Amino acid sequence: MKREWDLLHTPGPSPVPPSVERSMNQPMIGHRGGKCKELMNDIAPRLKPIFGTSGEVLVVTGSGTSALESSVVNITQPGDEVIVVVAGAFGDRFAQICETYELEVNRIDVPWGEAVEVDQIEAALQERPHTKAVFLTHCETSTGVMHPVEKAAKRVKATSSALVVVDGVSSIGGAGVDMDQSGIDILVSGSQKAMMLPPGLAFVAVGDQVWNVIDDNPRPRFYLDLRSYRKQLEGGQTPFTPALSLLFGLQQVLDLLEEEGLDHVFDRHQVMKEMTREACRALNLPLLVTDEAASSTVTSIRPDTFEAEQLRKLANEEFGLILAGGQKHLKGEIFRIGHMGYSRPSNVLQYIGIIEIILKRLGHDFEQGAGVAAAQEAYLKRTREE
Amino acid sequence: MKREWDLLHTPGPSPVPPSVERSMNQPMIGHRGGKCKELMNDIAPRLKPIFGTSGEVLVVTGSGTSALESSVVNITQPGDEVIVVVAGAFGDRFAQICETYELEVNRIDVPWGEAVEVDQIEAALQERPHTKAVFLTHCETSTGVMHPVEKAAKRVKATSSALVVVDGVSSIGGAGVDMDQSGIDILVSGSQKAMMLPPGLAFVAVGDQVWNVIDDNPRPRFYLDLRSYRKQLEGGQTPFTPALSLLFGLQQVLDLLEEEGLDHVFDRHQVMKEMTREACRALNLPLLVTDEAASSTVTSIRPDTFEAEQLRKLANEEFGLILAGGQKHLKGEIFRIGHMGYSRPSNVLQYIGIIEIILKRLGHDFEQGAGVAAAQEAYLKRTREE
Numbered sequence: 001m002k003r004e005w006d007l008l009h010t011p012g013p014s015p016v017p018p019s020v021e022r023s024m025n026q027p028m029i030g031h032r033g034g035k036c037k038e039l040m041n042d043i044a045p046r047l048k049p050i051f052g053t054s055g056e057v058l059v060v061t062g063s064g065t066s067a068l069e070s071s072v073v074n075i076t077q078p079g080d081e082v083i084v085v086v087a088g089a090f091g092d093r094f095a096q097i098c099e100t101y102e103l104e105v106n107r108i109d110v111p112w113g114e115a116v117e118v119d120q121i122e123a124a125l126q127e128r129p130h131t132k133a134v135f136l137t138h139c140e141t142s143t144g145v146m147h148p149v150e151k152a153a154k155r156v157k158a159t160s161s162a163l164v165v166v167d168g169v170s171s172i173g174g175a176g177v178d179m180d181q182s183g184i185d186i187l188v189s190g191s192q193k194a195m196m197l198p199p200g201l202a203f204v205a206v207g208d209q210v211w212n213v214i215d216d217n218p219r220p221r222f223y224l225d226l227r228s229y230r231k232q233l234e235g236g237q238t239p240f241t242p243a244l245s246l247l248f249g250l251q252q253v254l255d256l257l258e259e260e261g262l263d264h265v266f267d268r269h270q271v272m273k274e275m276t277r278e279a280c281r282a283l284n285l286p287l288l289v290t291d292e293a294a295s296s297t298v299t300s301i302r303p304d305t306f307e308a309e310q311l312r313k314l315a316n317e318e319f320g321l322i323l324a325g326g327q328k329h330l331k332g333e334i335f336r337i338g339h340m341g342y343s344r345p346s347n348v349l350q351y352i353g354i355i356e357i358i359l360k361r362l363g364h365d366f367e368q369g370a371g372v373a374a375a376q377e378a379y380l381k382r383t384r385e386e
Numbered sequence: 387m388k389r390e391w392d393l394l395h396t397p398g399p400s401p402v403p404p405s406v407e408r409s410m411n412q413p414m415i416g417h418r419g420g421k422c423k424e425l426m427n428d429i430a431p432r433l434k435p436i437f438g439t440s441g442e443v444l445v446v447t448g449s450g451t452s453a454l455e456s457s458v459v460n461i462t463q464p465g466d467e468v469i470v471v472v473a474g475a476f477g478d479r480f481a482q483i484c485e486t487y488e489l490e491v492n493r494i495d496v497p498w499g500e501a502v503e504v505d506q507i508e509a510a511l512q513e514r515p516h517t518k519a520v521f522l523t524h525c526e527t528s529t530g531v532m533h534p535v536e537k538a539a540k541r542v543k544a545t546s547s548a549l550v551v552v553d554g555v556s557s558i559g560g561a562g563v564d565m566d567q568s569g570i571d572i573l574v575s576g577s578q579k580a581m582m583l584p585p586g587l588a589f590v591a592v593g594d595q596v597w598n599v600i601d602d603n604p605r606p607r608f609y610l611d612l613r614s615y616r617k618q619l620e621g622g623q624t625p626f627t628p629a630l631s632l633l634f635g636l637q638q639v640l641d642l643l644e645e646e647g648l649d650h651v652f653d654r655h656q657v658m659k660e661m662t663r664e665a666c667r668a669l670n671l672p673l674l675v676t677d678e679a680a681s682s683t684v685t686s687i688r689p690d691t692f693e694a695e696q697l698r699k700l701a702n703e704e705f706g707l708i709l710a711g712g713q714k715h716l717k718g719e720i721f722r723i724g725h726m727g728y729s730r731p732s733n734v735l736q737y738i739g740i741i742e743i744i745l746k747r748l749g750h751d752f753e754q755g756a757g758v759a760a761a762q763e764a765y766l767k768r769t770r771e772e
Contacts, residue, residue: 004404007732018390018404025411319732346393346705349739349758354732357762368762372735373755376743 009351010324011141011170011298011338012193016249020196023252024245031244037236039247044233046254049262051168051187051205052178058229059250060202061243064169064190067202069097070224071135071165071186074214078102080132083124083162085116087147088140089327090167098135101219106131112330113143113300115293118155125160133163133185139171141193142327144300144336145293146171150182157183163210169193172203173253174269174297174340176262185210191246194269194297196253196341200243204229269296271382272339275348275375282374283352283359283366288334297340300326306362308335314361319354345379392706395737397527397556397684397724398579402635406582409638410631417630423622425633430619432640435648437554437573437591438564444615445636446588447629450555450576453588455483456610457521457551457572460600464488466518469510469548471502473533474526475713476553484521487605492517498716499529499686501679504541511546519549519571525557527579528713530686530722531679532557536568543569549596555579558589559639560655560683560726562648571596577632580655580683582639582727586629590615655682657768658725661734661761668760669738669745669752674720683726686712692748694721700747705740731765 008015029035040059047057060066072094076082082103084095087110098105108124110116116136125131134156138149153164163185168177172187174194179187184207191201204226206214214226228239257265273296280287280301288300303311308325312335315321324336339348352371359366394401415421426445433443446452458480462468468489470481473496484491494510496502502522511517520542524535539550549571554563558573560580565573570593577587590612592600600612614625643651659682666673666687674686689697694711698721701707710722725734738757745752 005730018407021404319730321732344391344705346707346736346740350732350736353735353739353758353762356758357765360762360766367759369755369757369759371755372739372742372758373753376739376746376754379743380746 006320006322007351007354008322009338009343009347010322011336011340012190013199014193014196014338014341014343016198017196017256017342019256020249020252024249026245026248028244031241032237036244039251040233040238041236043247043250043254046258047203047205050173050257051189051203052176053180053187053205053207055180055205055207056230056233057203057205058226058233059238059242059247060204060224060229061200061238061240062202063199064188064202065093066224067169067188067190067204068094068167070202070204070226071188072097072101072103073219073221073224074217074226075163075165075186075210076101076103076132077217077219079104081106081128081130082133082135083108083121083128083131084135085110085121085137085147087114087116087137087143087145088112089142090140090169091137094135094137094167113145113288115145115147116152118148118152121152122155122159125156125162129160131160131162133165135165136167138166138168138177139175139295139297141170141298142330144289144295144298146175146295149184150178153182153184163213170297170340171295173257174266176266179205179207191250194340195250196256197246197249201246201250206230266296268344269340271345271379272296272343272348273299274378274382275345276337276339276352278374278378279348279352279371283356283371284364298336298338300334300336302334305364308332311335311355311358311362314358315354318358321351321354348375392708393737393740394708395724395729395733396708396710397722397726398576399585400579400582400724400727400729402584403582403642403728405642406635406638410635412631412634414630417627418623422630425637426619426624427622429633429636429640432644433589436559436643437575437589438562439566439573439591439593441566441591441593442616442619443589443591444612444619445624445628445633446590446610446615447586447624447626448588449585450574450588451479452610453555453574453576453590454480454553456588456590456612457574458483458487458489459605459607459610460603460612461549461551461572461596462487462489462518463603463605465490467492467514467516468519468521469494469507469514469517470521471496471507471523471533473500473502473523473529473531474498475528476526476555477523480521480523480553499531499674501531501533502538504534504538507538508541508545511542511548515546517546517548519551521551522553524552524554524563525561525681525683527556527684528716530675530681530684532561532681535570536564539568539570549599556683556726557681559643560652562652565591565593577636580726582642583632583635587632587636592616652682654730655726657731657765658682658729658734659685660764660768661731662723662725662738664760664764665734665738665757669742669757670750684722684724686720686722688720691750694718697721697741697744697748700744701740704744707737707740734761
């Protein structure tokens, strides 16, 4: 079946809105010319509210991982002590990067599917008073947990002098983070999730207070040296040739987000989460994550009467519905639904409707239509409250 | 709300697949050059199976109505007697065109929402043995009735020498018509319905046996003179500058239809019809048309507990779901759902899911989720039978 019939509901890459696709299809421009400066000067300040900061949001051409790495190499030196909360594949990646750069990594291992408790972080900091930075994941894409990063950052700031770095790759643009208010020093993200773009851009929001650390850091780095990005941005430029079509698309994404209003965007994601979770309950599909810890951009289901991979296979073959599987030790154990970016409550009605048909094929026990009804009820309840 | 969030389910224009959109965005070519000839020579034979004919399918740049008019002006002279079956707004348009061209029009008026009976046509022909042509509508878009045009054409051919002209604007590409086998002389259609293109192209399929009538017809006509289209097509051309981007798109549409297989395409439309109708029954929504007469591309609902226009308004405002209203005396009485072209069973699950939410808002009495469950059941039943 043609790709264009697909219903893409993985937790990134996520669907690209047609107007963004069109915006990307523009003639190339010189990246040192006036048109590119205009573009960068337009984009840069408009990214700030999305990251909840008055600091600079630097745009790096690269995968989300390049943004993660940039945060590590710009603030640490070999031998620095850091704390990394690892509650899934992406927390683990943060730890790997830190190890690669010869940091002394203290992992806080949290069972996959659970959120870290702020007290755990405080306790770890008390044990290691020289901790240079705490690395947190906002939405752990591999489990669908949204960690309490704002609360955690406040506690870190109140009880230590450590920096706080947050991976917001699968949340930013879909969930609000008040970076400045909560004391997060660096918040990174990527283009291909709630930011509604294809992969290829990474975002690094840097709090004003952290630049002295970055400026004084002697560690060698070149492509990911945030000082170059900040310096070039003053002149509306990037240090290296940027992925121009993605920048064209980003400008249109900003239009879409501003037109809808960020609060509405974040609410829409909350509603999609609630609809999805209520539907799963009605369909006797066990949720991996508690309500309190659940992400508004991705939901993980751990089926107990059929193979997760079988559901994914049938949904893909029969309806072009693309769901994600589990990662690492959750492989084959869970399936994950992305509801982020160019996605809305009617998409939830659609994928739940499809999943019900596949559940019927798999012989799962449930009342036909009950999942959609529960999703509708969650939607109606939310809008009644408004 | 941005147009790109819309869910377009009117009975045309219908959504354009992304690959077709992309195909249309190509640099212009000279319409007398080799590239255009290649294009036309590729398109022309591939249209024939869609119209069920070995005759020529001529491509006119114009609305569907231009194709209707071309059928009238090419085979009739002033004073000719014709029979027009009028069972809705588009049968009425056929009659208007015939009157404009000074034909003696004998209308067979059928109540809107019902299909014509073949016996009625035979009886009318017996009363008017000099009838030059019978004009029929395949799918009457204004009501969602699919008239038995193949059966009717066979009867006309068996009992008279009249020509048979069929308006297939809202069916061709979504429902099969065997033009040659049934004896239909001219079958016309447009680009913006089941053919998955924007409006702007009209198709006129002409049976080989009717060319002597067209060639001998002295009525003055220029833009719509089918002789010019046939003559130019021999050289891979059109008599006048064609809507080139739509031709680029048409080539991609043919790829999509051939890749899926016409039988599968027509079955898909049948399944969408059955899902929609079963859902309506489960939701206590009265269907305008009986199962026997119902179209596979459009479904009309005549609500009795709320205003049709109110449902359309709310569905549009809240979900961007665009449904059609009634036309002429059915205005405000019915709403119509298009399920044609770039649409599939999962779209039905989606629009029924949305309609249920709106019905709740309107205080309509039904069991939440019952419509989606019935649509799922209709889908499962159909696929179990395979």
